[in-house]
Structures are given as structure tokens and as C-alpha cells.
Amino acid sequence: KVTGNITAFDVDRLVEHFPLCMRHLHRKLRDDKHLKHYGRMQYNLFLKGIGLPLEEALIFWRKSFSKFSDEQFQKNYAYNVRHNYGMEGKRVNYTPYKYVYPESKPAVKIHFAHFETNGSCSKIINNNQPGPEEHHGCPFRHFSEESLRVTLASVGVRNDAYIREIINLVRNKHYQVACTRYYEITRGGERGMMDTIEHPNHFFEQSYKLSI
Numbered sequence: 179k180v181t182g183n184i185t186a187f188d189v190d191r192l193v194e195h196f197p198l199c200m201r202h203l204h205r206k207l208r209d210d211k212h213l214k215h216y217g218r219m220q221y222n223l224f225l226k227g228i229g230l231p232l233e234e235a236l237i238f239w240r241k242s243f244s245k246f247s248d249e250q251f252q253k254n255y256a257y258n259v260r261h262n263y264g265m266e267g268k269r270v271n272y273t274p275y276k277y278v279y280p281e282s283k284p285a286v287k288i289h290f291a292h293f294e295t296n297g298s299c300s301k302i303i304n305n306n307q308p309g310p311e312e313h314h315g316c317p318f319r320h321f322s323e324e325s326l327r328v329t330l331a332s333v334g335v336r337n338d339a340y341i342r343e344i345i346n347l348v349r350n351k352h353y354q355v356a357c358t359r360y361y362e363i364t365r366g367g368e369r370g371m372m373d374t375i376e377h378p379n380h381f382f383e384q385s386y387k388l389s390i
């Protein structure tokens with residue numbers, strides 16, 4: 179569990195609450211020590227939304243890109259991290275955002291995320307289709323059926339009936355409903371326990387709240 183202000187070093191402990199798109203990006207980042215442009219942008223906006231401050235995001239990305247020198251990182255990557263936080267370019271997008279992770283369920287409703295419109299599910303599903311060696315996008319939309327089956331089994335969906343249900347939703351292009359069923363199946367199983375996922379930070383917020 180994470181308490182207090184989130185830091186670069188807390189991200190690994192929060193991955194269990196991430197939707198499949200962000201779990202996939204996180205795993206590829208750890209494997210390759212690099213992500214291509216759209217992957218960095220998709221993941222960075224999500225991390226911003228879970229309350230990672232800019233200075234911690236810069237530490238997170240610097241440490242994750244461990245195969246690069248400081249100079250390469252500053253020259254090629256730091257600008258984009260700051261840009262996603264609205265601190266470069268037109269600076270129209272800057273929303274100061276702070277979230278302190280509570281030790282136990284707070285009495286008032288908690289809102290973790292600043293939901294970036296740019297990072298919504300519909301944008302991820304419909305824009306910038308991933309090419310070879312790119313890991314951004316939505317697994318329900320962009321993985322092959324076989325890869326999705328293997329991924330679902332690896333994150334705890336081992337019941338064949340559940341996998342078939344999710345695959346059928348995907349075949350009918352109901353990607354966000356499939357993601358919502360994945361959430362429900364892995365966190366209680368009740369169909370309709372939550373509204374259709376519209377944003378990866380929405381998934382995270384609901385999952386984290388269940389754990390405190």
C-alpha cells in the first residue's frame with residue numbers, strides 16, 4: 179500500500195491497480211528500458227493522473243530509461259515529460275494536481291485523478307494505431323485474440339467462460355465493456371458493479387479505492 183505523497187518509487191507497487199493498457203506499458207518499459215513516443219505519452223499522462231508530481235515523473239522516467247546517459251535523457255526525453263505536464267510549449271494544459279494517498283478509507287469521497295482528455299479510452303482506442311515495436315494502445319483493441327487470451331490468463335482471468343465472454347465482447351468491438359468486465363471479474367465478479375470504463379485513470383481510481 180502507498181501512503182502520503184506518491185513518488186517515483188511507488189509506481190511498481192501500484193501496478194496491480196492499473197488497467198491492462200498501462201500494465202502492458204509498464205512491463206515493456208521494465209523489459210526494454212525504453213518506450214517509443216506514443217507509449218511514453220500515454221503512460222506519462224496516466225501517471226500524472228494518479229498524482230505523480232512532475233519532479234517525481236522526471237525521476238521515474240530517468241531511472242526507467244537506464245540504458246541512456248543523463249545527457250541523452252535530457253536531450254531526447256525530459257522535454258516531453260515536462261510537456262505532458264504542461265510545463266513546456268503553450269503551457270495551456272497545466273493543472274496543478276496533488277493527491278495524498280490516505281492510510282485508510284477517508285470519510286469523504288476521494289478523487290485521485292486529473293482525467294486528461296488526451297488520455298481517454300476512446301482516444302487510445304481510435305488514435306495513433308500502434309505499429310511494430312510500439313506498445314501503446316488498448317490491449318482489447320490492438321492485441322491479437324491469442325495474445326489477449328494469454329494476457330488475461332496471466333493477470334488472473336483463468337476461467338474459460340470469463341475469457342470467452344471477454345473475447346466475444348472484443349469481437350463485437352465493445353472494447354471498453356470488455357475492459358469493464360475484466361475489472362469486475364478480477365475484483366468481485368458481479369456484472370454491472372461499475373459503469374463502463376471511459377478512462378484508464380477511472381479504472382485505477384476504482385481499483386485503488388477497493389483496496390483501502
Ligand code: SF4
Nearest residue numbers: 197199299316357378
Ligand atoms: Fe486501457 Fe481503456 Fe483499453 Fe481499458 S478500455 S485497457 S482502460 S484503453
